């Protein structure tokens with residue numbers, strides 16, 4: 001063997017020895033990389049896995065499951081602008097982008113139509129109530145705060161006779177008196193079942209009115225100051241959602257996020273329809289309010305998405321029940337259209353494919369203290385429901401009650417029905433619960449649209465402002481006036 005050949009053999013031998021020496025840790029490294037890569041791919045492709053990842057302290061620790069699916073964690077959200085939301089909605093199983101396109105192209109349109117139908121536009125409510133927690137602090141200062149009851153010709157035939165002499169505009173003095181014995185007749189085909197999540201308004205007879213929601217849109221009412229603050233404070237603090245966003249208990253975090261998402265939605269509607277000039281009665285969009293109360297708090301926008309998905313999940317879970325329910329108001333063609341719209345809403349193939357389980361309720365109450373925790377949160381939610389009687393502005397109280405009842409209905413559907421749908425299980429909903437649920441989903445859907453539209457306009461205005469400032473600077477530099 002030549003010296004050259006033996007050198008070559010030695011070289012090869014040396015390389016082999018080196019390879020053997022490195023092999024064990026290299027193999028572990030490669031295997032770990034492959035594993036992480038597969039988890040990452042599965043995580044991106046299967047939204048259901050993300051909820052699991054979000055619940056795992058280990059995965060939360062390394063940043064999987066907490067953030068938006070782009071590797072960032074929720075703690076890094078603070079300084080990002082609204083348009084930068086990407087990946088998965090935290091605690092949920094659906095992408096921001098998917099929610100946006102589903103809402104824009106499908107859900108928003110259907111919901112807008114549904115809430116205008118005779119069935120969904122009338123809400124039964126007891127508006128003039130005593131606050132069980134502290135003395136009432138009176139009505140708010142604007143006429144827009146008060147609720148107009150339904151003009152007689154608009155009242156659905158099946159409900160006629162219930163509110164006979166009180167079809168006038170209340171202007172802050174609601175006094176509709178309803179004979180409750182007629183309720184069963186008007187609400188034929190619907191059960192009057194209890195909801196463990198809500199404070200039952202209807203058990204105390206009296207002061208029930210039917211309100212046409214289309215005549216009383218949710219908007220700025222001038223309700224502000226100590227009274228409003230006291231309610232929100234009681235909702236957030238007295239009901240033990242103190243750690244809110246950062247709560248490590250998934251169930252408590254979910255509850256906090258539901259309330260915060262609803263709060264964001266209310267703020268969005270205030271900003272979306274604001275009394276810009278009281279002297280000229282000019283109404284319009286208030287970009288400052290939208291910016292200060294919503295857009296500059298990304299976590300509030302995230303909570304809005306979360307609440308939307310939670311309620312959407314409840315609506316789709318109740319598919320069997322809702323698609324078979326009677327939507328009769330005595331307006332044949334319109335009632336048929338209502339039924340058709342409900343079926344389209346609950347049975348949407350596109351939603352099923354793109355976002356099969358918007359929220360996975362099966363993951364809740366699984367710990368050893370699950371039953372106790374559920375009872376505790378049920379009590380807290382009932383308190384929140386009762387707190388709505390303390391809202392010192394009639395129109396805010398109307399929408400507060402409706403939306404809390406809607407959330408309570410979503411909770412009832414998600415946590416009283418086992419499994420994936422309502423068909424095999426008995427689900428009893430009151431007519432008013434269904435009306436509240438669908439109107440709440442519509443409010444949330446509208447808020448998402450408002451937030452998008454106003455964030456987009458705000459960015460455009462900033463760009464225009466930036467360009468104008470740039471032009472001004474250039475002109476100054478060239479001494480041109």
Ligand SMILES: Cc1cc2nc3c(=O)[nH]c(=O)nc-3n(C[C@H](O)[C@H](O)[C@H](O)COP(=O)(O)OP(=O)(O)OC[C@H]3O[C@@H](n4cnc5c(N)ncnc54)[C@H](O)[C@@H]3O)c2cc1C
Pocket residue numbers: 218219220221222223224225228229231232259260261263264266267270293300388391395396397399400
């Ligand atoms: C049930 C209810 C319904 C109402 N409906 C209307 C209405 O229809 N029209 C109307 O004009 N006014 C309504 N209000 C009043 C309105 O919500 C505000 O309270 C009011 O406009 C004063 O706003 P604010 O800037 O002081 O902050 P608020 O909105 O009162 O917020 C109070 C505090 O809560 C925290 N917070 C705010 N938003 C969030 C969020 N999304 N998540 C977590 N924390 C948050 C902040 O620390 C804030 O300082 C309603 C109030 C209640 C309680």
